[in-house]
Amino acid sequence: MAPKPRKPPKPMDFTLPDGQRYVQVGAEPHELRSGRAMSLLVLRSECPICGAPFLLKASRRNAAARILSRRCPEHRIPGVTVEKHKARLAAALARQTEAAARRAHAAALLAMFD
Numbered sequence: 001m002a003p004k005p006r007k008p009p010k011p012m013d014f015t016l017p018d019g020q021r022y023v024q025v026g027a028e029p030h031e032l033r034s035g036r037a038m039s040l041l042v043l044r045s046e047c048p049i050c051g052a053p054f055l056l057k058a059s060r061r062n063a064a065a066r067i068l069s070r071r072c073p074e075h076r077i078p079g080v081t082v083e084k085h086k087a088r089l090a091a092a093l094a095r096q097t098e099a100a101a102r103r104a105h106a107a108a109l110l111a112m113f114d
């Protein structure tokens with residue numbers, strides 16, 4: 001029996017449990033240090049911090065294991081999860097809001113003595 005012609009691999013599109021979507025837009029040849037040739041997936045996603053679309057590269061194996069860049073180059077923080085990053089931003093916003101409320105209160109108190 002003749003071997004079946006090799007089908008091109010299916011595009012690697014998937015969504016993470018938190019809703020971040022990855023769509024494969026291409027593939028790129030890549031040579032390992034060992035000299036072995038492989039191809040990297042070129043994926044498109046949207047940064048969960050700012051919403052900007054960005055491209056990233058990943059091996060098929062890393063994509064399958066969901067080992068991927070989550071954020072655009074501007075917001076990438078190695079070692080900090082997206083969840084922790086969002087919590088930091090929320091805490092910073094809460095501090096700003098609180099400081100603004102304190103300033104408004106102080107201004108209102110001062111106005112009483114005008």
Ligand SMILES: [Zn+2]
Nearest residue numbers: 047050072075
């Ligand atoms: Zn971003």
